[in-house]
Amino acid sequence: MEFTREIYWNVGHGAATLVPMYLLFIIALAILVYGFRQRIAVYRQGLPLDRTDHLGERVVEMLKDVLLQKKVIHVAWPGLLHGLFFWGFFLLLIGTTLIVIQADFTDLLFDIKFLKGTFYKIFSIVLDLAGLVAIVMLGGLLFRRYVLKPEGLVTKPDDAIMHGLMLTILITGFVIEGARMAVTETGTPLAPWSPVGMAFAGLLSGAGEGTLLTIHKLTWWFHLLLAMAFIGLIPFTKFRHILTTSANYIFADRGPKGKLVSLDLENEESETFGATSLKEMTWKDIFDADACTLCKRCQDRCPAWATGKPLSPMTVVNQIGEAAFTAPDSQLIELIGKDVLWSCTTCRACQEICPAAIEHIGKIIELRRSMVLMEGEFPGDEVMAAMEATEVNGNPLGIGYATRGDWAEGLGVKTVGEDGDVDILYFVGCYASFDKRNIAVARSFIQLCQAAGVKVGILGREEKCCGEPMRKMGNEYLYQTLANENIELINAAGVKKIVTTCPHCYNTLAKDYRDLGLEVEVEPYTVFLERLINDGRLKVTAADLTCTYHDSCYLGRHNDIYDPPRALIRAAGGTVVEMERNRAEAFCCSAGGGRIMAEEKIGERINIRRVQMAQATGVGVLVSNCPFCLTMFEDGVKGAGIEESLRPRDIAEILAERIVK
Amino acid sequence: MKILVCIKQVPDMESKFKVAASGKWYDTADLAWRMNEYDEYAVEQAVQVKEQVGGADLTVLCIGGEQVKETMKKALAMGCDRGVHVADDKAAEKEPFEIAGIIAEFARDKQFDLIFTGMQSQDRGSAQVGVLVAEMLGIPSISTIVQFAYADGRIETRRELEGGVKAVVKAMAPALVTCQLGLNTPRYPTLPNIMKAKKKELLSLPVADLLKVDARQETTKMYFPAKKGGGLVLEGELGQLADQLIQILKEKTGVLA
Numbered sequence: 001m002e003f004t005r006e007i008y009w010n011v012g013h014g015a016a017t018l019v020p021m022y023l024l025f026i027i028a029l030a031i032l033v034y035g036f037r038q039r040i041a042v043y044r045q046g047l048p049l050d051r052t053d054h055l056g057e058r059v060v061e062m063l064k065d066v067l068l069q070k071k072v073i074h075v076a077w078p079g080l081l082h083g084l085f086f087w088g089f090f091l092l093l094i095g096t097t098l099i100v101i102q103a104d105f106t107d108l109l110f111d112i113k114f115l116k117g118t119f120y121k122i123f124s125i126v127l128d129l130a131g132l133v134a135i136v137m138l139g140g141l142l143f144r145r146y147v148l149k150p151e152g153l154v155t156k157p158d159d160a161i162m163h164g165l166m167l168t169i170l171i172t173g174f175v176i177e178g179a180r181m182a183v184t185e186t187g188t189p190l191a192p193w194s195p196v197g198m199a200f201a202g203l204l205s206g207a208g209e210g211t212l213l214t215i216h217k218l219t220w221w222f223h224l225l226l227a228m229a230f231i232g233l234i235p236f237t238k239f240r241h242i243l244t245t246s247a248n249y250i251f252a253d254r255g256p257k258g259k260l261v262s263l264d265l266e267n268e269e270s271e272t273f274g275a276t277s278l279k280e281m282t283w284k285d286i287f288d289a290d291a292c293t294l295c296k297r298c299q300d301r302c303p304a305w306a307t308g309k310p311l312s313p314m315t316v317v318n319q320i321g322e323a324a325f326t327a328p329d330s331q332l333i334e335l336i337g338k339d340v341l342w343s344c345t346t347c348r349a350c351q352e353i354c355p356a357a358i359e360h361i362g363k364i365i366e367l368r369r370s371m372v373l374m375e376g377e378f379p380g381d382e383v384m385a386a387m388e389a390t391e392v393n394g395n396p397l398g399i400g401y402a403t404r405g406d407w408a409e410g411l412g413v414k415t416v417g418e419d420g421d422v423d424i425l426y427f428v429g430c431y432a433s434f435d436k437r438n439i440a441v442a443r444s445f446i447q448l449c450q451a452a453g454v455k456v457g458i459l460g461r462e463e464k465c466c467g468e469p470m471r472k473m474g475n476e477y478l479y480q481t482l483a484n485e486n487i488e489l490i491n492a493a494g495v496k497k498i499v500t501t502c503p504h505c506y507n508t509l510a511k512d513y514r515d516l517g518l519e520v521e522v523e524p525y526t527v528f529l530e531r532l533i534n535d536g537r538l539k540v541t542a543a544d545l546t547c548t549y550h551d552s553c554y555l556g557r558h559n560d561i562y563d564p565p566r567a568l569i570r571a572a573g574g575t576v577v578e579m580e581r582n583r584a585e586a587f588c589c590s591a592g593g594g595r596i597m598a599e600e601k602i603g604e605r606i607n608i609r610r611v612q613m614a615q616a617t618g619v620g621v622l623v624s625n626c627p628f629c630l631t632m633f634e635d636g637v638k639g640a641g642i643e644e645s646l647r648p649r650d651i652a653e654i655l656a657e658r659i660v661k
Numbered sequence: 662m663k664i665l666v667c668i669k670q671v672p673d674m675e676s677k678f679k680v681a682a683s684g685k686w687y688d689t690a691d692l693a694w695r696m697n698e699y700d701e702y703a704v705e706q707a708v709q710v711k712e713q714v715g716g717a718d719l720t721v722l723c724i725g726g727e728q729v730k731e732t733m734k735k736a737l738a739m740g741c742d743r744g745v746h747v748a749d750d751k752a753a754e755k756e757p758f759e760i761a762g763i764i765a766e767f768a769r770d771k772q773f774d775l776i777f778t779g780m781q782s783q784d785r786g787s788a789q790v791g792v793l794v795a796e797m798l799g800i801p802s803i804s805t806i807v808q809f810a811y812a813d814g815r816i817e818t819r820r821e822l823e824g825g826v827k828a829v830v831k832a833m834a835p836a837l838v839t840c841q842l843g844l845n846t847p848r849y850p851t852l853p854n855i856m857k858a859k860k861k862e863l864l865s866l867p868v869a870d871l872l873k874v875d876a877r878q879e880t881t882k883m884y885f886p887a888k889k890g891g892g893l894v895l896e897g898e899l900g901q902l903a904d905q906l907i908q909i910l911k912e913k914t915g916v917l918a
Contacts, residue, residue, distance in 0.1 A: 265852070268856075271853060272853075273852050273853075372849075373851060373852040373853075374851055374852070374853070375851060376848050376849035376850060376851050377849075378849070381846065384849050387849065388695075388849075389675075391695075392673045392693045392694070392695045393673060393675065393693045398673075398675050399675055400673065400675045400676040400677055400691075400692075400693060401693050402676065402677060402691035402692075402693075403677065476852075477852050477855065
């Protein structure tokens, strides 16, 4: 016998089937198009932003993310449920498309049938199992949402519609197959190639043939109606994410990661800076809300949310979208709330994990920019004082600028003004220049460079804050003022390479300063030192050390530098006992986003939470790579009352103690 | 309505101070400069009055070298309408009577309804200039105010007295007030106002045109106070610390005798 089946069996392949079927399909498509045209009009309220450059590469990335479900399954539970459901449903879609192609085109027009023989057997078993997988996974997702009810998961009527519709479509599919098989396939060699279909056939086998034919025909039309309803509902329910999330992969920010958009402050025409309303946000800021599936992964990882602050990145993104659709004249800052906006540490945990390529941080910064630049508002007087201190002395600590280079006393380090013939310019940063605890790190770094025969120069008292905390707080004007002064100095010095011990300085010099004319290569000290060790220029002895390692947000998530610091600890003889939240999942120290200048007034203290995570590893040393982290941890161990059992240290200090003389 | 606010540029108090070679003032090398703190309260209050009455014209006056224009720009960005820079590279050598004389000479024919000054400067700290200006102009002055209200030419203030006591003092404009910490929180200039400030009128007048009075006092010497016995920080185990402390108390004091 020929392994195949009659397409449109029992429902007929005449005009009486095809005309209403295609009519329904056209109506469904028309509704889909209508729905999206309405939504596109809403997206277009935003400012223009080019996100279609390198279109070919963007499309390839999109295909990888959609077809492989890369971002979705990155979090195995419940990502794999969605991934497997997607693949099951996608195979069913391909199967249905093949049927349509054969029945209504190749066979109808050219008498070509390809759903036969071995290919049909494979087709049959693949679709059968795909349907089963899709049902089981959907069941899992249903169970999670409605029975397990994970904390923070927002469930709306949309979700019930989606789960119900999908499940009904899948089950009716099997009912149709079962009824057909009960009449035509039971006992044939083809039957084992549809095990699930056979099971349904078994369930239906008690009915007479007449009843089976009626069940089949009615269910077939019902299934078709549901499928068309699904298509039509896409723009009006969370089903839209099928298209919007996929499209957002195309429109994704292509980096450099964590580089902010520079404001044109020279433009005499501009009267507003930053954003207060939708008209000052980009279309992408509105579109992001439509791409969001409320999976809450961002919220689950947000250090502000985790410590009782009002910020949920998910909520912020969706409030902007909701305003765009319901109240486009909304004042976004009031709508979202100032405390919400000030709570962000720009740690990037939200953006890094988002399976929909949404950009949370940029939105928050745009709104902060408006508060600072248009209203002169800050999260507290202490932040305003730090801004003013920076204006006067070039550092947020308010220490006299003339003493900025004093930390290097006795080390024989010259400024590039005194001697410009150097291997590297060490951009020291404010904390390593003025904060006693961090001066030890700067001095360690110099000792390491000297041991490796690297000639280091500094800017000395002329160096100013890189401007990162001010910029992240929204003070673009102060940032650009500081940046321009630093860039002029650096360019005048004619150095070839800059090394930083602060990842905030690093990210700012290496990415943000590019907009303002800095072209010199910039490297973080961890990468620089790792190379010195690998090249044999820097020799350290391996002395026992069991520690845990904290990935700073700006070395880790913002720059994907996870291995060099760990390699350095190993080279020093250290063993890293990882915290549960490490690498891209690391929990912020609280000081990013300019929060180093602000008091943490709401909720629990983030730094205390983090040192407790470190303490839970049972080791006595917490190694980090960032002056802000070190400062927050020194403060955190005291706050948590564990300064006796947990000692915060910087990688440079660990290495400097082990220099082979 | 016409308002005048007088400001001074002073070194940031976090700077490391050295006595200048003249021995009569501090050395100005390596210092960072900013607006005198009390003058910031004065500017803020003046701007608030301007915003309250609408249509007022607010002049900011500053005496000093070219570099004080930076500080004046901040006052303009905070909301002053025009700047008067009394160009004087030797302003630091002038005593309060001369400074007040310069301001009064400028203000005499301008019919200012209100004059705001800081309660004192952070560097010289004489607290004389404001009240002297009022005397010279023959108008009432209220010093060290921590609260200010203005309506229809009437001024009502609260002055800070010793021991946390406040006094309510009223006066009719024209009048001069000197501003104390606690009066208000000076605003952070917005970017549009910073940009506007760059285009505002900033008139420079030579000090010689305005200095019509003679000095009445002279600074003869400036010096750091002699270091008295420094503190002692004890470090070590708690038990040992107690022993050390007892030892020191026994040796150096009579409290345990």
